[in-house]
Amino acid sequence: MHIVVIGAGALGVYFGGRWIEAGVDVTFLVREKRAAQIKENGLKINSTHGDYEIKKPHVVTDSGEIESADLVLVSVKGFHLEGTLDQLKTLTEKGAYVLPVLNGIEHIKILQEKLGKEYVLGGLSYIFATLNDKGHVEQAGDMHHLVFGELDPSQQTISSKLAEVSQNAGFIAGHSSEITHELWKKYMFISALSGVTTAVNLPIGSVREHPETLHIGDMILREMQSLANAYGADITDADVDAALQNVHALDPEATSSMHKDRRKGLHLEVDHLQGGAVRLAEEVNLDVPYIRAVLGMIKPFEQG
Structure with missing residues (x-):
């Protein structure tokens, strides 16, 4: 199986590297600047689940250099998705399926319209990982989950193949028969966590110390539940309770990737996450005042 990873950030390098460790053929499709960094420093995973150095990673900067591929893991930020579409189109025309692991929901429709519904699987990840100054992965905590599943019945074979090659790949792989439900559960959780931590510029422990602040996260979960159910996702009260339990189980210093980006002065995914939720709510005439707030x-910090 040949897997192409678009976006050699922490998530893409982690899962791509673990596949390589398991003997899977992986190509990293990256921008020129990232390619130069990889050429200079190589790729390494520093992880609570074991370190791994990727010897001579296969790196390209143009999809035209790739003869064929079975699967493309898309692990870019939401605001970079538009820039990947032509590359993805080239690869799907060569027979590749696409597994996006972006946060949110809107990207699924964008990819389906550009590439064709039959080529786009559903996917998400749970992992705390960042890149250090050398472009190496720093992964912390127990979570290193990749969940995927078919959005079209014709994708059963590729999903099964992916499950097979991921079985011993050094991370927790889940082949879900209800991937749409899983996508909305993740969207619900990340919208609340990223929203409240980024808005108040504090980690989750400080949020939990103030009931009034934690209440905002709780209400975002409830609004996301209503939004998901308006789109047929059937998010239950038990799902919301589980998300709240996860919030309380996090290390006090834990925070969202969006909050980390705000602290670093980087471009934020707020339009893709909270902005996307507002747009989806407007389409079904649903009021989401906490998400809007x-x-x-x-929003003023979006551009860094």
Whole structure:
């Protein structure tokens, strides 16, 4: 199986590297600047689940250099998705399926319209990982999950193949028969966590110390539940309770990737996450005041 990873950030390098460790053929499709960094420093995973150095990673900067591929893991930020579409189109025309692991929901429709519904699987990940100054992965905590599943019945074979090659790949792989439900659960959780931590510019422990602040996260979960159910996802009260339990189980210093980006002065995914939720809510005439408020508070920091 040949897997192409678009976006050699922490997530893409982690899962791509673990596949390589398991003997899978992986190509990293990256921008020129990232390619130069990889050429200079190589790729390494520093992880609570074991370190791994990727010897001579296969790196290209143009999809035209790739003869064929079975699967493309898309691990870019939401605001970079548009820039990958032509590359993805080239690869799907060569027979590749696409597994996006972006946060949110809107990207699924964008990819399906550009590439064709039959080529786009559903996917998400749970992992705390960043890149250090050398472009190496720093992964912390127990979570290193990759969940995927078919959005079209014709994708059963490729999903099964992916499950097979991921079985001994050094991370927790889940082949879900209800991937749409899983996508909405993740979207619900990340919208609340990223929204409240980024808006108040504090880690989750400080949020939990103030009931009034934690209440905002709780209400975002409830609004996301209503939004998901308006789109047929059937998110239950038990799903919301589980998300709240996860919030309380996090290390006090834990925070969202969006909050980390705000602290670093980087471009934020707020339009893709909270902005996307507001747009989806407007389409079904649903009022989401807490999400709108958090969107408004974070928006001034969007461009860094």
